[in-house]
Amino acid sequence: MSEPTGLIAKSGIELLTFGTPNGFKVSVLLEELKEAYGKDFTWQSINIMKNTQKEPWFTAISPNGRIPAIVDHDRNDFAVFEGLSILTYLTRHYDPEHRFSFPVDSDDYSVAEQWMAWQHGGLGPMQGQANLFFLFAKEKIPYGAQRYVGESERLYGVLDKRLEGRDFVAGPGKGKYSIADMSMIGWVSIATLSGIDLKQFPNVQAWYERIVARPATARGLAIPSASSFRNEALAKTRAEDPEAKKKADENQKFLDDAKKQYGYKYSSP
Numbered sequence: 670m671s672e673p674t675g676l677i678a679k680s681g682i683e684l685l686t687f688g689t690p691n692g693f694k695v696s697v698l699l700e701e702l703k704e705a706y707g708k709d710f711t712w713q714s715i716n717i718m719k720n721t722q723k724e725p726w727f728t729a730i731s732p733n734g735r736i737p738a739i740v741d742h743d744r745n746d747f748a749v750f751e752g753l754s755i756l757t758y759l760t761r762h763y764d765p766e767h768r769f770s771f772p773v774d775s776d777d778y779s780v781a782e783q784w785m786a787w788q789h790g791g792l793g794p795m796q797g798q799a800n801l802f803f804l805f806a807k808e809k810i811p812y813g814a815q816r817y818v819g820e821s822e823r824l825y826g827v828l829d830k831r832l833e834g835r836d837f838v839a840g841p842g843k844g845k846y847s848i849a850d851m852s853m854i855g856w857v858s859i860a861t862l863s864g865i866d867l868k869q870f871p872n873v874q875a876w877y878e879r880i881v882a883r884p885a886t887a888r889g890l891a892i893p894s895a896s897s898f899r900n901e902a903l904a905k906t907r908a909e910d911p912e913a914k915k916k917a918d919e920n921q922k923f924l925d926d927a928k929k930q931y932g933y934k935y936s937s938p
Contacts, residue, residue, distance in 0.1 A: 672719060673685075673713045676746075678711040681709040682740070683711045685739070686712055688895075689717070694737075694852050695752055697890060700886065705766075705768050714893035738755075741762075753789045757785075760848055770847055770848055781840075792853060799820075799821045803920065814923065815924065815928045816931075818864040821865055823935070825865060825869070825937075827937055830872075832873060832875075832876050836879060859900065861900045
């Protein structure tokens with residue numbers, strides 16, 4: 670397929686995205702809003718491997734040259750970039766019953782905002798660096814691998830603690846599925862890729878399974894396509910492909926050796 674060269678929709682929300690954790694947070698919300706309210710949207714796949722996100726037409730919408738971005742054709746073609754800002758924009762304008770958000774004057778709104786900031790400034794950046802140093806860097810750097818996988822594990826411990834006795838991150842009682850959860854789900858969906866064993870964090874694992882069982886969320890996690898990096902996909906590949914299993918074992922040994930070399934010990938509140 671040819672790469673996009675501009676906007677294609679005339680009405681509704683137009684999502685410009687790719688199959689990354691940050692991209693999924695918006696496609697998940699849009700699918701949930703569509704199911705809850707009938708809010709329609711269009712999406713285009715922006716192949717970041719081909720640097721389509723650096724094209725002038727795209728940076729006019731998203732100045733930082735990153736996905737995701739949206740254009741709201743129902744509000745004078747208003748453009749929004751950065752995942753956190755998109756989540757709050759969409760719920761502010763298109764979630765009148767607060768099915769996935771909270772009234773702005775409520776304490777629950779602040780709680781959700783805090784956890785979204787935690788993801789935006791902590792979980793996402795740290796796990797992104799874990800992916801780089803653990804798997805994708807051209808040069809294997811043990812210090813970087815154990816540093817960022819270790820920090821990601823610490824953050825998963827924080828989330829696991831938050832989810833003790835709760836179904837979702839924010840909201841009264843056991844919580845309510847909201848944009849706070851959506852902001853994190855894409856990252857947790859690739860925990861295995863990042864060298865993180867979800868079995869170490871049973872509350873996070875139960876939360877993850879609870880969320881991906883939602884039909885609308887499952888659809889959102891398949892835009893523009895189902896990721897081969899998802900925890901379930903990686904487990905299946907390693908079970909069926911001896912070479913993939915061998916490579917995964919080699920990567921795990923590299924990480925284990927790096928942790929031992931620098932005296933890493935897991936610790937989290």
